[in-house]
Amino acid sequence: MSIPANNTLDGAALLDEIEAFHRRFNAFPTPSAYVAVVLWDAHTHLLDAFESTPRLAFLSPEPGSGKTRGLEICGTLVPQPMVAVNASPAALFRAVSGMEGGRPTILFDEIDTVFGPKAKDNEELRGLLNAGHRRTGVSYRCVGDGGQQTVQAFPSYAAVAVAGLGWLPDTIMTRSVIIRMRRRAPNEHVEAFRSRIHEPEGHALRDRLAAWADNVRETIEGSFPDMPEGVSDRPADVWEPLLAIADAAGGHWPERARAACVELVAAATAGDKASLGIRLLTDLRDTVFCGADRMPTAQILAGLTAMDEAPWADMSGKPLDSRQLAKRLGEYVTADNEPIKARNIRTGSGVVKGYYASDLYDAWKRYCPAPKAAESATPATDSG
Structure with a gap:
């Protein structure tokens, strides 16, 4: 059921102004990105009206793509912004559970240092970000000294926007609106942001947004907006507040x-790291097996790495190998609920390791998009 617009304050015109403010300083990749970011800004003023809060993730493969500036402009529009690039886990726990002046909106730059390949001991931060997605989320920690320690629950619910290079773990990616930033082209121009000049403009919009949020809070609480066709489960949770x-x-x-x-849901599904397994399954079905009922591992790898515009020839600097193939396929199961794994295949020159289409068929059916061809061969069942 859709929510009727409140006519006391012109919310649509206010969101238009906030979008125009972002467009002055941010070169987002698509018009949809501006829409999502503006709605995320607004939802931070209504956090307790929702059961969950989507994370906002500005990600890019290279530096200099405008990620930090995206966080900076959001920081002028949200309540209690807290820049957390150098914040300790203890400081964040205390801030979220009882910051004077209200719950902070966490703006976490350089998130790749927490989740990326250079990350080390950041389990507490990861736990806080994961738990704080839900309004009921808490993080448990021991407090006190020595034998006087007790377990205390710290409320973790807070709006979070992050920026960083590369990707994030599935637990964060699937809870996020993902904005894939890119370097500006020569013909893309934005206004230089000067805090002393422009921050007050953002704060004026923030104050008006807070007033509008208070005016529609009762209308929004407990609402269930209509979802677009095909958007369900976790993506629906992410987009419901927006x-x-x-x-x-x-x-x-x-x-x-x-x-x-x-x-944005389609883009996230098609491009995130979590879908690399689906890409592998689809390429195996449509390009490598092509109706064959079994295939040696060496032949599979040769077929995958020969594909144009596919990631298999360069997996972190090296082509996909048999160990990586086994690891990725082992995350899926056969129709008998057994992990997919290489089995013996008898050839004219002896016995080699390989994969049977019958083992892959259930995963193909469950995870892959419909084949482009009008008909796809059902693999024969093998008894060996």
Whole structure:
């Protein structure tokens, strides 16, 4: 059920102004990215009206893509911004559970230092970010000295925006609206952001946004906005607060929000690291096996690494090998609920290790998009 727009304050016009403010300083990759970020900004003022809060993730493969500036502009528009690039886990726990002046909005730059290949002992931070997605989320820690320690639950629910290079773990990616930033082209221009000049402009918008949020809070609480067709499960949890904001604002925002939802959910599904396994399964079905009922590992690897515009020839500087193939396929199971693994295949020159299409078929059916061909061969069942 959609939420009727509140007419006391013109929410649609206010969101338009916030979008224009972002466009002055941020070169986001698509119009949908502006829509999502504006709605995320607004939802931070209504956090307790929702059961969960989506993370906002500015990610890029290279530095100099505008990620930090994205966080910076958001920081002028959200309540109690807390830049957390150098914050300790203890400081974040205390801030989220009882910061004077209200719950902070955490803006975490250089998130790759927490989750990326250079990350080390950051389990506490990871736990806080994971637990704080839900309003009921808490993190348990021991407090006190020596034998006087007790277990204390720290509320973890807080809005979080992150920026970093590369990717994030699945537990964060699937809870995030992902904005894949890129370096500006020569013809893309943005205004230089000067804190002393422009921050007060953002704060003025923030204050108006807070007033509007208070005006629509009762309308939004407990609402269940209509989801676009095909958006369900975790993506629906991520987008529900943003669509509720758009419906409350009215105007063109409900339509734009749902179009952005469909576009960004599809982009995340197609491009994130979590879907690399689906890409592997699909390439095996459509390009490598092509109806064959079994295939030696060496032949599979040769077929995969020969594919144009596929990642298999360069997996962190090396081509996909038999160990990596086994690890990735082993995450999926056969129709008998056994991990997919290499088995013996008898050839004219002897016995080699390889994979049977019958073992892959259930995963193909469950995870892969429909084959492009009108018909796809059902692999024969092998008894060996």
